[in-house]
Amino acid sequence: MTSQAAHATQQAQSVRQDRPCPAVPPGTTIGFIGAGNMAGAIVRGAVAAGLTQGQGAARLLVTSPHGSAAALAGELAGQGVEHVAQAQDLVHASDVVVLGVKPTIVPVVFEQLREELAERRALVVSLAAGLTLARLEEMLPEGARVVRAMPNVAAAVGASMTALAASSRASEEDLALVEGLMAAVGRTARIAEKDFSAFVGLAGSSPAFVFTFIEALARAGVLAGIPKAQAVDIVTQAVLGSALTVQADAGAEDGRTPTDLVDAVCSPGGTTVAGLVAMERAGFSNAVIEGVRATVARDHELGA
Ligand SMILES: NC(=O)C1=CN([C@@H]2O[C@H](COP(=O)(O)OP(=O)(O)OC[C@H]3O[C@@H](n4cnc5c(N)ncnc54)[C@H](O)[C@@H]3O)[C@@H](O)[C@H]2O)C=CC1
Numbered sequence: 001m002t003s004q005a006a007h008a009t010q011q012a013q014s015v016r017q018d019r020p021c022p023a024v025p026p027g028t029t030i031g032f033i034g035a036g037n038m039a040g041a042i043v044r045g046a047v048a049a050g051l052t053q054g055q056g057a058a059r060l061l062v063t064s065p066h067g068s069a070a071a072l073a074g075e076l077a078g079q080g081v082e083h084v085a086q087a088q089d090l091v092h093a094s095d096v097v098v099l100g101v102k103p104t105i106v107p108v109v110f111e112q113l114r115e116e117l118a119e120r121r122a123l124v125v126s127l128a129a130g131l132t133l134a135r136l137e138e139m140l141p142e143g144a145r146v147v148r149a150m151p152n153v154a155a156a157v158g159a160s161m162t163a164l165a166a167s168s169r170a171s172e173e174d175l176a177l178v179e180g181l182m183a184a185v186g187r188t189a190r191i192a193e194k195d196f197s198a199f200v201g202l203a204g205s206s207p208a209f210v211f212t213f214i215e216a217l218a219r220a221g222v223l224a225g226i227p228k229a230q231a232v233d234i235v236t237q238a239v240l241g242s243a244l245t246v247q248a249d250a251g252a253e254d255g256r257t258p259t260d261l262v263d264a265v266c267s268p269g270g271t272t273v274a275g276l277v278a279m280e281r282a283g284f285s286n287a288v289i290e291g292v293r294a295t296v297a298r299d300h301e302l303g304a
């Protein structure tokens with residue numbers, strides 16, 4: 001295991017320690033096609049949540065053409081994760097097939113596995129941006145059961161916000177199973193499929209926007225004389241604390257909205273309002289809104 005992966009697993013375990021095991025039916029075999037950032041995070045999360053341990057443990061199978069699946073299975077050796085060399089064999093053995101490949105590779109994989117998917121009739125789970133349930137059903141054998149899940153990169157530390165939507169042929173049990181699996185890497189929300197593109201802007205892609213904000217804030221700290229590593233550490237805690245404050249208020253009776261919270265920080269004639277007004281003059285809110293609009297538009301293009 002790389003030190004980065006070990007650190008991510010350790011952090012994920014500490015974030016997850018009070019979360020119950022995911023509600024996946026006993027003995028389910030879940031096969032992952034592709035074992036990159038997202039599938040890797042889900043597999044590690046499922047193992048850390050205890051899905052592959054004890055009575056009725058699930059079996060997790062992974063495959064990929066480039067060595068990432070073999071490396072993942074090696075990292076989790078003895079913990080219920082097996083590498084399968086051929087994707088066809090993985091589909092034959094799986095009750096659930098999770099597609100952890102880039103959206104442009106999804107049609108290639110479906111074409112390659114058409115026969116096995118038609119025979120096995122496993123539940124298909126897509127993590128791909130842009131590809132709608134209708135588009136996925138079009139590419140799959142007649143009658144396929146499909147669930148779309150849209151996690152984000154925070155799945156690697158058990159703090160994803162994951163959207164879920166099911167095709168008309170998928171059952172409540174199918175959706176609940178995927179909900180259970182994705183609960184191993186954070187919070188889940190069932191949303192209308194029409195809102196998936198907007199969700200990508202707000203949660204799937206937004207970690208990259210927030211990382212950029214953290215980087216810019218830290219760089220401003222360096223400009224003001226603080227060493228970079230210390231600036232990043234300070235900013236990260238400030239961003240985490242701000243998010244936790246919004247979350248606590250949202251759950252409280254008479255909780256404050258983000259606008260109320262901005263007002264609470266802005267003393268009349270003070271430092272914050274001076275900074276905020278300068279940021280808005282430079283187009284801060286508008287830049288964020290335009291960024292999300294472009295993300296939503298790109299998600300529509302990918303699905304076209
Ligand atoms: N990275 C992110 O933050 C998020 C990604 N997603 C979605 O998750 C999916 C996977 O993205 P990442 O994990 O970031 O990609 P990645 O590039 O990290 O991993 C892709 C995996 O697919 C494998 N692969 C490539 N061609 C293949 C083929 N023909 N057959 C089988 N496996 C193949 C690669 O070896 C690799 O293991 C994408 O559809 C993306 O839209 C969704 C939400 C967030």
Ligand SMILES: O=C(O)[C@@H]1CCC=N1
Nearest residue numbers: 128129152200204205
């Ligand atoms: O950019 C992408 O394709 C994926 C979808 C959500 C986050 N990353």
